[in-house]
Amino acid sequence: MTPIYDSQNQFYKSPYGAVPAGTPVTFRICVPLSQGCQSPRFFYKRDGSDVFAAIPMQHQETTAHDVVFSISFTPPHAGLYFYYFDLYVDYQKLFRGSLGQAVLTKEQGEAYQLTVYEPDFKTPDGLKGGVMYQIFPDRFCESAPRTSMPFNDRVYRIDKKGEPYFYPTETGGFLNMDYYGGDLEGIRSKLSYLSGLGVTAVYLNPIFEAHSNHRYNTADYMKIDPLLGTEKDFQRLCRDASALGIHIILDGVFSHTGSDSIYFNREQRYPQPGAYQDPENRYRPWYDFSAQYACGYRSWWGFDTLPEVNENDFSYRQFICGKDGVIDHWLRLGASGFRLDVADELPDDFIEEIRRAVKRNGPDKFLLGEVWEDATNKWSYGTRRTYLLGKGLDSVMNYPFRSAILNFVKGGSGLAAADCIARICENYPAPALHTLMNFLSTHDTVRAITEIAGESCEGHDRYWQSKRRLTPEQYEYGIRRMALSYGMLYTLPGIPCIYYGDEIAMQGYKDPFNRAYFDWDSTEQRLRRVVRQLARLREHCRALWDGRFTVLDATQTTLHYSRHNDSDTAECFINCGDTHVHAFMLGRFVTIPPLHFAVCTSTAKKIELFCAE
Numbered sequence: 120m121t122p123i124y125d126s127q128n129q130f131y132k133s134p135y136g137a138v139p140a141g142t143p144v145t146f147r148i149c150v151p152l153s154q155g156c157q158s159p160r161f162f163y164k165r166d167g168s169d170v171f172a173a174i175p176m177q178h179q180e181t182t183a184h185d186v187v188f189s190i191s192f193t194p195p196h197a198g199l200y201f202y203y204f205d206l207y208v209d210y211q212k213l214f215r216g217s218l219g220q221a222v223l224t225k226e227q228g229e230a231y232q233l234t235v236y237e238p239d240f241k242t243p244d245g246l247k248g249g250v251m252y253q254i255f256p257d258r259f260c261e262s263a264p265r266t267s268m269p270f271n272d273r274v275y276r277i278d279k280k281g282e283p284y285f286y287p288t289e290t291g292g293f294l295n296m297d298y299y300g301g302d303l304e305g306i307r308s309k310l311s312y313l314s315g316l317g318v319t320a321v322y323l324n325p326i327f328e329a330h331s332n333h334r335y336n337t338a339d340y341m342k343i344d345p346l347l348g349t350e351k352d353f354q355r356l357c358r359d360a361s362a363l364g365i366h367i368i369l370d371g372v373f374s375h376t377g378s379d380s381i382y383f384n385r386e387q388r389y390p391q392p393g394a395y396q397d398p399e400n401r402y403r404p405w406y407d408f409s410a411q412y413a414c415g416y417r418s419w420w421g422f423d424t425l426p427e428v429n430e431n432d433f434s435y436r437q438f439i440c441g442k443d444g445v446i447d448h449w450l451r452l453g454a455s456g457f458r459l460d461v462a463d464e465l466p467d468d469f470i471e472e473i474r475r476a477v478k479r480n481g482p483d484k485f486l487l488g489e490v491w492e493d494a495t496n497k498w499s500y501g502t503r504r505t506y507l508l509g510k511g512l513d514s515v516m517n518y519p520f521r522s523a524i525l526n527f528v529k530g531g532s533g534l535a536a537a538d539c540i541a542r543i544c545e546n547y548p549a550p551a552l553h554t555l556m557n558f559l560s561t562h563d564t565v566r567a568i569t570e571i572a573g574e575s576c577e578g579h580d581r582y583w584q585s586k587r588r589l590t591p592e593q594y595e596y597g598i599r600r601m602a603l604s605y606g607m608l609y610t611l612p613g614i615p616c617i618y619y620g621d622e623i624a625m626q627g628y629k630d631p632f633n634r635a636y637f638d639w640d641s642t643e644q645r646l647r648r649v650v651r652q653l654a655r656l657r658e659h660c661r662a663l664w665d666g667r668f669t670v671l672d673a674t675q676t677t678l679h680y681s682r683h684n685d686s687d688t689a690e691c692f693i694n695c696g697d698t699h700v701h702a703f704m705l706g707r708f709v710t711i712p713p714l715h716f717a718v719c720t721s722t723a724k725k726i727e728l729f730c731a732e
Contacts, residue, residue, distance in 0.1 A: 121149055121184070121185060122149070122220045122221060123148055123149055123150060123151075123213060123221045123223060124146075124147075124148045124149070124204065124213050124220070124221035125218075125219050125220045125221070126215070126219035126231055126545060127218060127219035127541060127545060127669070127670070128219075130147060131146065131147050131148070131149075132144065132145070132146055132147075133145045135545070135667065136234075136544065136545045136546075136547075136549065136552075136667075137233070137234035137235065137236055137495075137545075137546065137547060137548045137549065138194070138233070138234075138235055138236075139235070139236055139237070139238040139240070140194060140195060140196055140197045140235050140236070140237065140238055141193065141194075141195060141238060142193065142194070142235075143191050143192070143193045144191070144192050144193070144194070144233065145189060145190070145191050146161060146176075146189065146190050146191075146192065146202075146204075147179065147187055147188065147189045148176070148187070148188050148189075148204055148213065148221075149182075149185040149186070149187050150185060150186050150187075150188065150206060151184060151185055152181075152184060152185065152186060154206060154208055154211070155208055156186060156188075156206045156207070156208050157207075158175060158176075158207050159175075159176045159188050159204055159205060159206050159207060160173045160174065160175055160176065160204070160205045160207060161173070161174045161175075161176055161190045161192065161202065161204060162174075162202060162203050162204070162205055163192065163200055163201065163202040163233075164200070164201055164202075165194075165196075165198055165199070165200055166198050166199035166200070166201070166503055167198075167503070171201075171202075171203075173205070174190060174192070175190075176188040176189060176190045176204075177189055177190060194233065194235040196235065197235050197236050197237050197505075197508045197509060197510075198235055198505070198508065199232060199233070199234060199235070199495065199496060199503070200232070200233040200235060201230040201231065201232055201233070202230060202231050202233060203215075203228070203230045203231060204221070206223075209225070210225045211223055211224070211225055212224060212225070212228070214227075214228025214229050214230060214231075215228065215229045215230065215231045217534065217538050218534075218537060218538050218541055218670055218673075219231075219541065219545065232495070232496060232545075232546055234495050234508075234546050234547065234548060235508075236507075236508045236509045236548040236550075237508060237509025237510060238509075239509065240508070240509030240548055240550050240551075241482065241550055242485070242513040242514060242550040242551065242553070242554045243456075243482070243483045243484070243485050243513070243554065244483075245366070245483055246319070246320060246366065246485060246554055246614060247553050247554060247614070247664045247665055248657055248658065248661065248663065248664035249317075249318075249319030249320055249614055249657075250316070250317045250318050250319055250320070250609075250614065250615055250616075250617070250650075250654050250657065251318070251319070251320040251321070251322055251368075251556060251614050251615065251616035251617070252313055252316070252318040252320070252321050252322070252616065252617050252619065253321075253322045253323075253324070253558070253561060253562070253616055253617070253618045253619060254306060254321060254322070254323050254324065254619050255301075255324045255333075255562050255619060255634050256301050256302070256303070256306070256323055256324060256325075256326055256334075256347055257298055257299055257300070257301045257332050257334075257346070257347075258299055258301050258619070258634050258635060258636045258637060259301045259305060259306055259309070259619050259636075259637050260301055260302075260305030260306060260308060260309050260637060260639070261279075261299065261300035261301050261302060261305050262302050262304035262305040262307075262308060263304075264277075264300070265300050268298070268346065269344075269345035269346055270330065270388075272296060272330070273296055273297075273298050273346070274294075274296050274297045274298065275297075275298055275300065276297050276298060276299045276300070276636075279299060279636045280636070280638070282585060282586060282632065282635065283297060283332075283631035283632065283634055283635060284296075284297040284631070285581045285585065285631050285632070286581075295331040295332050295333060295631075296330075296331065296332065297332060298332050298346060299636045300346070301347075301636070302346065302347045302348050302352075303326070303343070303347050303348040303352040303353055303355075303356050304348055304352055304355075304356075306321070306323075306356060307352075307355060307356045307359055307360075310359055310360055310363055310365065311363070313363075313365065314363045314364075314365065315651070316617070316622065316647065316650055316651060316654065317650065317651060317653075317654020317655065317657070317658070318365060318617075318654075319364055319365055319366065320365060320366040320367075320368060320455070320614070321360065321365055321366070321367050321368065322368045322370070322458055322487075322556070322616065323367065323368065323369055323370060324370050324562055325337065325369075325370045325372055326343055326344060326347050326353070326369065326370075327339060327340055327341075327342060327343065327344060327372075328342040328343065328344045328345065329344060329377055329380075330377060330379045330386075330388070331377075332634075333562070333630075333634075335372050335425075335460065336375075336376065336377030336378070336379065336380070336424055336425055337372050337376045337377055337380060338376075338377050338379060338380040338381060338388075339380065339381050340438075340439075340445045341445065341448060350452060353452055353453065354452055354453050356453075357452065357453025357454060357455075358453060361453070366455035366456070366485070367453065367454050367455055368454065368455055368456045368457065368458055368485060368487065369449055369454050369456070369457050369458070370457070370458050370460060371445075371446075371457040371458065371459050371460065371473075372460040373428070373430070373439055373459065373460070373465060373469075373473070374419065374427060374428065374430070374460065374461050374464045374465055375418070375419040375425045375426060375427045375428060376405075376425075376426060376428060377424060377425065377426075378395070378423065378424045378425070378426055379424065380393070381393065382394060382402040382405060383395050383402070383406065383426050384396065385426075394406050394426075395416075401434070404429065404432045404434060404435070405428045405429055405432055405434070405435045406426050406427070406428060406429065407427070407429060430465055430466055430469045431466065431469070436469065436472060439473065439476075440472045440473055440475070440476040441476075444476065446473065446476040446477055446480070447476065447480065450477065450480040450481075450484055451480065455483070455484060455485055456477065456484045456485030456486055456487065456513075457473070457477060457485075457486055457487070458487040458488070458489065458516075458556075459473065459486070459487065459488045459489060459512070460489055461489055462488030462489050462490055462506060462512065462515070463489075463490060463497065463499040463500075463504065464499070464500075467502075467504060467505050467506055467511060470488070470506050470511040470512060471506075471510045471511050473486065474486050474510065474511055474512070474513075485513055485514075485554070486511075486512050486513045487512065487513060487514055487515065487516065487554075487556055488506060488507075488511075488512040488514075488515045488516070489515070489516050490515040490516060490518075491516075491518045492518070492519070493519060493542070493543060493546060494506070494507045494512075494515045494547070494551075495507050495508075495546045495547060495548075496546065507547065507548065507551050508548070509548065509550075512551070513550070513551065513554055514550075514551040514552075514554040514555050514556065514613075515551070515555065515556070516555075516556045516558070516561070517543070517555040517556055517557045517558070517613055519539055519540075519542075519543050520539075520540060520543065520555070520557050520608075520611060520613070521557075521558060521559060521564075522539065523535075523536040523539035523540050524536065524559065524604050524607050524608060525559065525567065525570055525571060525604065527607075527678065527693075527695060528571060528600040528603050528604050528695055529570075529571055529600070530695075532673075532675050533673040533674050533675060533676060533677050533678040533693075533695070534673040534674070534675075536673070536678060537670045537673040537678055537680070540611060540668065540670075541668070541670055543555075544612055544667075544668045549665070552612045552613065553612055553613065553664065553665045554613065554614060555612065555613030555614060556613065556614060556616050557608050557611060557613040557614060557615050557616060558608070558615070558616040558617075558618060559601070559604050559605070559608060559618065559621060560618040560621050560633065561618055562618070562630065562633060562634055563630065564629075564633065565627070565628050565629055565633060566618075566620075566621065566625060566626055566627040566628075566632075566633050567601060567604065567618075567621055568589070568594070568597040568598070568601055568621070568624050568625075568626055569589065569597075569626045569627055569628060571596075571597045571600050571601065571604070572589050572593040572594065572596045572597030572600070573587070573589055573593060573597075573626075573628075574587075576628045576629060581629075581632075584628035584629060584632055585632065587628065588626055589626060594624070597624070598624055598643075598645055598646065598731045599714045599730065599731050600695075600714070601621075601624065601646055601731065602645065602646060602649045602714075602716070602729060602730050602731035603693055603695060603714060603715075603716050603729075603730075605646065605649055605650055605653060605729075606649075606653065606691070606693060606716030606718075606729045607678075607691075607693060607716070609650070609653035609654070609656065609657055609663070610653075610656075610657075610663055610682065610689065610691045610718065611668065612666075612668050612682070615653075615657075617650060619637055620635070620637050620638065621646070622646050622647050622650055623637075623638060623641040623643045623646065623647065624641075624643050624646055625637070625638060625641075645731040645732070646731060649729055649730075649731060652727070652729060653729065656718060656720075656727065659720075659722070659723070660682075660687055660689050660720045660722065660723075661684060661686055661687050662682040662683050662684050662686075662687035662688055662689045662720070662721075663682055663689055664684075665684055666681075666682035666683045666684040666687065666688070666689065667682065667683055667684065668680060668681075668682060669681045669682075669683070671690070675696075676694065676695045676696030677692065677693065677694050677695065677696065677700055678692070678693045678695075679691070679692045679693075679702060679704075687720065687721055687722055688705065688720065688721040689718060689719070689720045689721075690704045690705050690718070690719045690720075691716070691717070691718050692704060692709070692711055692716070692717040692718075693716050693717075694711045694712070694713060694714065694715055694716075694717075695714065696713055697713045697714075698713060699711065699712055699713065702717070704717065704719040704726065705719045705720075705721060705724075707719070707726075709726050711728070712728075712730075714730060715728050715729065715730045716728070716729040716730065717729075
């Protein structure tokens with residue numbers, strides 16, 4: 120049956136998806152003759168307006184079954200536009216339904232979103248088609264055993280297979296002071312391993328001096344943490360990585376510092392007074408001191424060890440974004456970009472200033488943001504965010520894809536997964552869409568195999584999560600579905616990212632159990648084999664670099680989609696069920712066994728099957 124409207128079909132909406140400002144967009148609806156529709160209206164409003172404007176649609180043609188109406192609409196400015204159609208017959212309207220197909224209703228529904236971005240929005244081409252790898256620096260690889268620690272309050276972990284400490288200390292806090300000794304030289308020693316996985320970019324969790332193992336409480340933005348190495352070690356890492364075609368992306372934590380820092384210095388670790396002690400200190404304007412705060416100053420989510428900075432302070436912005444500032448310093452030393460921690464908590468104009476600082480070091484430099492929801496329509500702190508419209512971030516961490524993939528392989532509906540993925544593809548500007556960081560795990564989530572096969576940890580404390588492991592049966596269940604998940608991850612729009620250790624099926628619930636030391640003795644090869652195959656597939660199929668995503672079919676247990684551009688097409692089929700499925704892929708019938716992922720490309724003209732065997 121012909122849909123009345125389908126936002127994902129270019130007959131009904133052209134061009135597809137988000138568009139640059141000033142681009143004419145054609146909308147068509149096909150109204151059944153039985154509706155008696157003669158004068159439908161296109162209703163739209165720009166984000167921020169309370170009122171929809173109405174534009175009459177023009178009759179285009181009448182077929183044996185439908186009347187086709189159309190309208191051309193040119194959004195003049197970057198921003199979000201919302202729209203729906205009114206048939207002007209018995210109060211019937213068209214709102215968004217599953218996979219973009221319209222729902223005909225007399226009730227209020229969900230308006231369609233049209234994302235309009237800056238015409239000059241571009242993102243680094245060198246990242247597209249590649250593979251990213253995320254490293255938690257202390258837990259990846261130690262170049263040599265330690266004989267001493269740079270600060271006497273750090274606990275060195277000789278037992279690399281030991282679980283990260285989590286239990287309360289004598290002062291009642293959770294211990295984040297245990298260090299396994301991972302360092303930059305250790306990462307450099309494993310570059311050939313990463314290259315063998317097909318990795319072309321490495322995202323490092325914070326490496327600047329800080330006094331916890333996660334290093335999100337920055338102590339000095341201009342210094343490498345001494346346990347990790349030196350600036351020369353960093354330069355060598357970037358140089359040798361570049362020789363293998365690997366970019367190094369750093370974590371920028373610019374919403375707060377540590378209380379134990381050269382800027383705040385509450386703990387008086389540093390010889391010179393900081394903002395905490397001295398009202399006249401040059402760093403004092405970076406922070407908000409007031410009796411209204413429990414600890415006397417504004418802090419990140421109430422943690423008194425993480426004083427928030429005032430991102431609107433001129434001296435702070437100059438320190439981060441100005442000439443020879445933090446951004447310039449690390450990009451000149453060899454970094455290829457930054458990931459912005461808690462991007463939702465940074466003002467949009469600050470992110471835009473960071474972008475200008477990043478891009479003046481080269482258009483190939485990358486700016487990624489941590490956003491957990493749809494980044495085009497995100498509200499935070501009472502305002503609609505504009506950081507993905509071309510003046511701010513290049514792209515974002517793609518948590519919606521993670522949810523869609525893992526929910527599907529755990530037994531959720533293929534149709535629900537398809538709709539979640541299609542929404543992101545429709546809403547995101549193409550430059551951002553094709554540089555998304557797609558992943559199954561991060562340092563902030565439960566490890567993927569534990570999420571897939573283990574019991575939920577919601578409502579359970581760290582003592583329950585500690586040392587909890589999958590049974591052999593659960594592990595095999597998880598491995599098979601991890602392989603399916605990677606099949607999707609590597610073939611959806613964006614850049615697939617492996618969280619260190621996921622390729623050997625490392626387990627773990629929430630922080631700190633998802634941050635164990637990499638098991639270099641692991642003999643688990645099944646997932647490594649799958650991601651190597653998928654990396655080769657991405658390298659040779661350009662449709663997976665920037666091709667459009669189209670859902671071809673979706674059921675409870677299967678999902679069939681294509682990626683296609685002007686030169687290539689890839690069709691992908693995932694079978695999460697327990698029976699064989701027959702499919703028609705690029706002109707041939709294919710049988711896909713249970714728990715297999717199938718890909719057929721127009722260039723290779725063969726079916727490739729991926730599974731954890």
